Amino acid sequence: MKKLHMLCIVxxxxxxxxxxxxxxxxxxxxxxxxxxxxxxTRTSYEENLTTAYWNATDQLGVYVCRNFSDGYASTxxxxxxxxxxxxxxxxxxxxxxxxxxxxxxDVIVGYYPYSSEQTVEIEGSLDGGSRAxxxxxxxxxxxxxxxxxxxxxTAHIGANDFLVxxxxxxxxxxxxxxxxxxxxxxxxxxxxxxxNVANKYARAFTVTGITIESADSETALTGExxxxxxxxxxxxxxxxxxxxxxVENSTKTAVDETFTGYMLVNAxxxxxxxxxxxxxxxxxxxxxxxxxxxxxxxxxTTLNFNANEERLIDKPxxxxxxxxxxxxLSTYCCQAAGFDVYMVLGDDYSFTLYQRANDYEVSKFxxxxxxxxxxxxxxGEYSDGTPWATTYALEEVTENTLTWSNTANxxxxxxxxxxxxxxxxxxxxVAHKSAKSVKRFL
Numbered sequence: 403m404k405k406l407h408m409l410c411i412v413x414x415x416x417x418x419x420x421x422x423x424x425x426x427x428x429x430x431x432x433x434x435x436x437x438x439x440x441x442x443t444r445t446s447y448e449e450n451l452t453t454a455y456w457n458a459t460d461q462l463g464v465y466v467c468r469n470f471s472d473g474y475a476s477t478x479x480x481x482x483x484x485x486x487x488x489x490x491x492x493x494x495x496x497x498x499x500x501x502x503x504x505x506x507x508d509v510i511v512g513y514y515p516y517s518s519e520q521t522v523e524i525e526g527s528l529d530g531g532s533r534a535x536x537x538x539x540x541x542x543x544x545x546x547x548x549x550x551x552x553x554x555x556t557a558h559i560g561a562n563d564f565l566v567x568x569x570x571x572x573x574x575x576x577x578x579x580x581x582x583x584x585x586x587x588x589x590x591x592x593x594x595x596x597x598n599v600a601n602k603y604a605r606a607f608t609v610t611g612i613t614i615e616s617a618d619s620e621t622a623l624t625g626e627x628x629x630x631x632x633x634x635x636x637x638x639x640x641x642x643x644x645x646x647x648x649v650e651n652s653t654k655t656a657v658d659e660t661f662t663g664y665m666l667v668n669a670x671x672x673x674x675x676x677x678x679x680x681x682x683x684x685x686x687x688x689x690x691x692x693x694x695x696x697x698x699x700x701x702x703t704t705l706n707f708n709a710n711e712e713r714l715i716d717k718p719x720x721x722x723x724x725x726x727x728x729x730x731l732s733t734y735c736c737q738a739a740g741f742d743v744y745m746v747l748g749d750d751y752s753f754t755l756y757q758r759a760n761d762y763e764v765s766k767f768x769x770x771x772x773x774x775x776x777x778x779x780x781x782g783e784y785s786d787g788t789p790w791a792t793t794y795a796l797e798e799v800t801e802n803t804l805t806w807s808n809t810a811n812x813x814x815x816x817x818x819x820x821x822x823x824x825x826x827x828x829x830x831x832v833a834h835k836s837a838k839s840v841k842r843f844l
Contacts (some may be wrong), residue, residue, distance in 0.1 A: 412419070414757055421586045422579075425456050427480060433760075437844040438455065438493065438494075438495055438584065438585045438586065439462060439493070439494050439495075439496055439567070439585075439586045439587075439588060440579050440585050447583065450829075453790075453841070455489070455491060455492060456485060456487065456489075456491045456492070456493075456494035457483065457485070457489050457490075457491075458485050458487060458488050459490045459513060460484075460485040460494065460496075460510050460514065460515070461482055461483065461484055461485070461516040462482070462483040462485075462496050462513070462514050462515075462516055462586075463480055463481070463482060463483075463512065463513075463514070463515075463516035463517065464478065464480075464481045464482075464483055464498070464510065464511070464512045465480055465481075465509075465510065465511045465512075465513075465629075466479050466509070466510050467524050475493055480518070481498050481499075482498065482499055482516045482518070482715045483496035483497060483498045483499075483512075483516070484496060484497060484499065488702075498594075510568070510569055510584065510809070511566065511567070511568055511629060512566070512567040512568075512569075512586045512588065512630060513564070513565065513567070514563075514565040514566075514567075514588060514621075515541070515564075523769050524589050528841045533545075540791060543665060544564055545564075545624045545625060545627060545638070545667070545668060546593060546664065547646060547648070548562060548645075548646070548647045548648070548665060548666060549647070549648045549649075549650055550647055550648070550649050550650070550652050550663055550664060551650050552649070552650070552651050552652050552653065553609075553652055553653065553655075553661050553662055553802070554662040554663075554664075555664070558647075558663045558664075558666075558829065559594065559664060560665050562592075562666045563590065563592075563666075564590070564591045564592065564627050564636070565588040565589060565590055565591065566588065566589065566591055566629060566635075566636050567586040567587055567588040567589065567596060568584055568586070569584045569585065569586055570586070570587060571587045572712075573649075587697070588690070591636035591699065591701065592666050592668060592669065592699065593666075593667055593668070593669050593670075593697040593698055593699055593701060593702075593703065594664060594665070594666060594667075594701075594702045594703070595614075595664065595665040595667060595697065595702075595703050595704075595705055596662065596663075596664055596702050596703070596704045596705070597612055597647075597662065597663040597664070597665060597704075597705050597707065598661075598704065598705070598706045598707065599612075599655070599660060599661040599662075599663065599680050599687075599707045599709055599711055600658070600659075600660045600706065600707065600708050600709065601651070601655045601657050601658060601659055601660070601661070601711055602657075602658070602709055602710040602745045603657065603684065603687075603710055603711060603714065604748070605655070605657070605684060605749060606654045606655060606656045606657060606710070606713070607654065607655060607682040607683050607684040607749065607750070608652050608653070608654050608655070608683040608749075608750040609649050609655060609661045609663065609680060609681070609682050610648070610649050610652070610681045610682060610683065611646065611647060611648050611680075611681040612646070612647045612649070612663050612665065612678075612679070612680050612681070613644060613645070613646045613647070613677075613678070613679045613681070614644060614665070614667075614672065614676065614677070614678055614679075615643060615644040615674060615677040615678075615679070616643035616644065616670075616672055616676050617673045617674060617675040617676045617677070617690075618643065618676075618690075619643050619675065620643070621641075621643045621644040621661075621670050621671070621672065621673065622638040622641025622642070622643070622668055622670060623638075623639070623641070623642065623643055623644060623667050623668055623670055623672075624641065624645045624668065625638040625639060625640045625641030625668070626638065626639050626641075626666070636802065637698050638668045641668070644666060645667050645678070647663055647664075647665050650661060654750065656788065667697050668697070669697055669698055669699045670696075670697055671693040671694055671695070672696075673691075673694055673708045674691055674692060674693060674694055674698065675690050675691065676690065676691045676695075677690055677691075678690075678691065678705070678707065680707060682709065682711055682751035683748075683749050683751060684714065684749060685714050685715065685716045686714070686715050686716050687707070687709040687710075687713040687714055687715070688713055688715045689707070689713050697714075697774070720779065721796060721799055722773050722775065723749070724799045724800075725747050725773075725796070725799050725804055726747050726748065726749045727746070727747065727820060728744065728745075728820070728821060728822050728823055729744070729745045729746070729747070729804050729818035729819065729820060729821065730742075730744050730745075730748045730818060730819055730820075730821035731743035731744075731745070731816060731817075731818055731843075732803075732815075732817045732818060732819045733815075733816070733817040734814075734815075734816055735814055735815065736815065740759075740826065741757065741758065741759035742756070742757065742758040742764075743755070743756070743757045743843050744756040744757075744821070744823045744827060745818060745844075746823065751769075751770050751771055751772065751780060752768070752769070752770055752772075753768065753770065753771045754766065754767070754768050755767045755768070755769075755839075755842070755843060755844060756823055756827050757843050758827065759843075760839055764827055765779050765842075766786070767784055767841045767842055769782055769783050769784040769785045769801065770782065770783055771783075777795075778795060778796040779793050779794070779795055779796070779809065780793060780794045780795075780796060780806065781793045781794075782844060784842070788842075790844045791842070791844065792807045792808050792809060792810050792811075793810075794806040794807065794808060794816075795808060795809050795812075797815070801813065801817060802820045803817060803818065803819055804817070804820075805817045805818075
């Protein structure tokens with residue numbers, strides 16, 4: 403797999419090539435071919451954050467197609483070439499595990515990464531002089547779901563990356579006996595969107611996803627990759643007009659701070675009235691575009707999104723928002739609590755539980771909670787996968803108190819009061835030898 407150095411890769415416009423100029427200068431019949439591959443001619447975008455390099459484990463796929471002069475491809479081969487070089491190289495030498503004979507007039511196209519599972523689909527007719535043959539790639543090369551691990555992470559882009567190349571001119575010095583060295587300059591097929599989400603809302607939030615939906619159902623933002631061999635270009639087949647990015651392990655974005663997300667999309671024009679949605683722990687912020695936006699191969703398009711009150715389309719239940727914060731157990735089953743319990747409910751659906759009984763050590767547990775807004779029911783799961791012992795019905799929440807009851811035993815009512823976790827509690831937690839050694843309050 404190609405390594406991504408630092409943050410992002412830049413995609414270049416793939417150069418077209420017809421049978422009349424690819425490959426130039428090869429006149430030796432029966433020669434074997436060695437690919438000399440270069441990284442894209444430009445490997446960083448305007449912010450100069452990243453560079454793409456070849457890795458020693460990289461594999462290229464090379465198609466050789468011949469007898470196109472009569473409008474029919476009698477031979478199509480998909481050959482694998484392995485990198486014989488080292489890691490972190492801008493130019494690498496690839497050799498084939500199965501050589502082929504080079505003839506004048508052959509059409510040669512390279513792509514990265516190699517797949518033996520490629521399927522050939524003739525797209526349209528070979529009549530009319532177009533001879534457009536699209537090679538649809540299999541599942542590894544479907545531009546679709548993308549996952550970003552935290553803020554400003556572009557590791558997922560490499561997993562979706564796809565490159566294509568046609569030979570540059572072969573000089574006489576590159577022909578040695580029965581070996582021809584063919585230089586390829588690879589270019590990236592897709593475009594990158596850099597998405598800056600500025601928190602202009604009243605509370606901190608965690609970004610969980612970004613979606614772009616084109617107003618035109620014909621716009622192909624994602625789908626299967628295809629190569630037109632005769633006139634090498636990359637396009638999307640079975641395309642869809644939307645692209646989604648899921649954000650995992652993201653930290654909170656405070657008010658007036660910015661979350662940065664990266665999306666990989668097909669080169670396309672996003673029309674007016676297209677929808678951009680940013681999902682957060684507070685709800686979804688959404689807008690519609692007022693002008694067309696072009697996503698070009700070879701460019702990074704930066705979209706700035708202000709997440710403000712006006713764009714928040716599905717606020718969480720008002721009662722849930724009032725439950726966020728730090729609480730101390732005051733009464734339990736209508737009696738004053740004889741032990742310490744502090745519960746912190748985060749607006750990102752995380753919770754932290756501190757508990758101590760009979761002056762023993764403090765136990766700390768973390769996890770996530772859920773809230774059924776229609777039934778006003780809380781549920782939860784600890785970080786080790788253990789669910790709460792029960793669920794709780796929210797009875798009442800005010801500025802200073804939170805009251806809920808055990809749904810399995812409505813006589814078990816817990817009343818919490820708003821209170822910060824004191825330092826002697828938060829700082830006195832001790833790791834347990836076994837998670838089962840302490841009975842958990844929830």
